[in-house]
Amino acid sequence: MLPMINKYNIKTMYELQGKSLRAISEETGHSFRTVKKYATMEDFNVKLKPRVYSSKLDPFKETIFTWLKNDLDKPLKQRHTARKIYDRLKNEFIEECDVSYKTIANFVSKARKTINNPETHGMTYLKHSHGEAQLDFGATTYIHSGELVKGYHLVITFPYSNHGYVQLFPAQNQEALFAGMKNIFEYIGKVPKEIWFDNMSTAVIEIKKNGKRTLTDDFYRFAAHYGFQAKFCNPSSGNEKGSVENKVGYFRRNFFVPIPEIKDLNEFNINLLFQCDEDSKRVHYLKQSEIFTLFQEEINEFLPLNRNSYEVFKILKAKTNKMGYVNFKNNIYSVLPRLKNQEVWIKYYYDHIEILDEKYNLLTKHKRSYSKHIRYTNWKEWIEVLKNKPRSFENTELFDELPQSFTAFFKSKTTYDEKRKLLSLLGEFLIKDSLEVAIAALEENTSKGIQDIESFKVSYRAKLEPSKIYDSLKLKDYIPKITEFEIDLTQYDRLMGGVYG
Known part of the structure; x- marks a missing residue:
């Protein structure tokens, strides 16, 4: 091989x-x-x-x-x-x-x-020809799910036309590097022939005395897949890729001020690509032509896009602990309650991780966290465990994360069976990702003084899928059909002195 x-x-x-x-x-x-x-x-x-x-x-x-x-x-x-x-x-x-x-x-x-x-x-001056690109990261702060996040924006520029694209990530690791490049390649439908990089650790393992670089195997794989030639600046020579250095600051000032609030980072990145094209519809500072028009000229000399989409991930082997959790990048993630002290595979992307069994079958998924020393539990897979110990539920992290209206409702139930039944319902909410609907139904019932679990269940399902409630009331086929009777109110109008015409 x-x-x-x-x-x-x-x-x-x-x-x-x-x-x-x-x-x-x-x-x-x-x-x-x-x-x-x-x-x-x-x-x-x-x-x-x-x-x-x-x-x-x-x-x-x-x-x-x-x-x-x-x-x-x-x-x-x-x-x-x-x-x-x-x-x-x-x-x-x-x-x-x-x-x-x-x-x-x-x-x-x-x-x-x-x-x-x-x-x-290396070279001290780069001639900006068609098909050349430069890449770099810059630091950017954004708000995600109400929290201030220290992020990084990846920028690719095309010095000939001065066009550029930007993508935002929570880290500047190799997964983010490849994901950002892939997003831009697929958006423009082409790949630049040459891309200039600094000596980032996500690509370069070692710079030898003769200037030759040892690159990571994953970087070689990605470059081979898309066909571009990777070139690297001399150490501490940012001036050799001045186009992207300037654009990193330009995008930060013009795209990330004020600090953006982001719900879905993938959707935000898609919109960024469109914004970059709109921004390029201005005159080039030297060539007196529209930047976007110049870019359309040079893109004709780019490489064709590989028809096979590159899946950006890395994989490593790990072992669950006695609780069914696994350590990954300074955090602890749940797997399954039954998988204790078992070997698993962790397939990780820049924004989420997938935990697989030995045959690469999916066991569970988690959002990838860049915090440290935090435990994450996919609670919908642990409800069965909690159902067997309903009285201990109030001491779990999940209980603290739930809305106050639900926790108060749970505390109001005094019997073992009631608590167990409510936990079964909670499992349904989590599996269907419908907790917000359930809380709305619960609060509506509470405002009317309705406190039993069965009424809560009916109200929740009526809000979630109202059509099914009416479908269940349809008559069986063996019941005779009765022709709808139409009432003639004209006789009543005469008796009441109404107008009949």
Whole structure:
């Protein structure tokens, strides 16, 4: 199985550099069949299968790089050849090195190009051509569900036209990075050929002395899926992507003042994309043409959008505790009461998490929290436990979260059966996500002095699905149909002295 970086290299050599499959095969040393597979692959989504990306040469690549870099100040005729490197590895790592000469020769050829390529030292000035984009994050505060949230807005700009798009997230992790990029790609229906990044930890693992970067495997996968070429600025050189640096501040001042109050972040982000297009319908500060018009010109040179949508998530294995909860990112989430001390998978997105069993079947979902040391319980899955201990319900976190009208109604019930019956109803409210409807029915009954559970149940269901109440009153088929009788009131009008005409 090829490492993801090799797949990415094959894909970019074929689509961006225009090399033939045969030429890529010869340059990389991979078989024609392997090159064709990854050059034409469209879907790079994770298939949730354990995969190992490794090469027999991996343990020795750093050694080879060191030897080649040390050769740079040596006479040309006294530098390492591929054959000499092969011989040295075989002599110095007698038992460990089980690598063919062809593999080493191919790697040495590519390594020399990397070391001698001036692009690895970065550029001090970027020419703004069609198909180029820049990306960065900025800090932004917003209000969500009544709470002040320290968020981050992801910005992609297109320096040629000075157009840009922004998306808002509660974090600047890799899930948010990929989700924001995906949203923008799918909105414009194209993908820029090149995207400039700073050396964010969500993409870059290490910057080596020669300027070459080791990227995360997930970043390679995402870039290969959409086909763009990732480029990186020199460390501490924000001026190299001045377009996006300026736009980060522009969007903060113009889109997030006053501080926005957000109910649904996904819906808010969709509206942001439309707002960005509206904002671009103004004249470019230098080119004296409308920004949006310039963007429509350059987008024709972008890459086509992969028809396979990329699912942005990460997955890890975890184990539930003796209470049926699992730890994830400094918080504790409920799974199921019966799953105690069991291994599960946590599939997490930027805004929610899914907990799966060993076969990847869904067990439960939670909104993802970026707070710390908080316990979250999906109470609709724990009602059966509470029903068996109804008197202890008043000591749970759920009881404290419920409206006062419901908790008072619960306290007014004195028998075990009444409390159990009310908890069954509560389970129905949570499963149907209809707690607000239930509270409205309860408060209406209370205002009329109606305090029994059965009346509460009828009022709730009448409000939730009024048509079903009337449907249940329909006559059975075996009851004879009676023709509707129409009353003639004219005789009564005469008796009462009314006008009859």
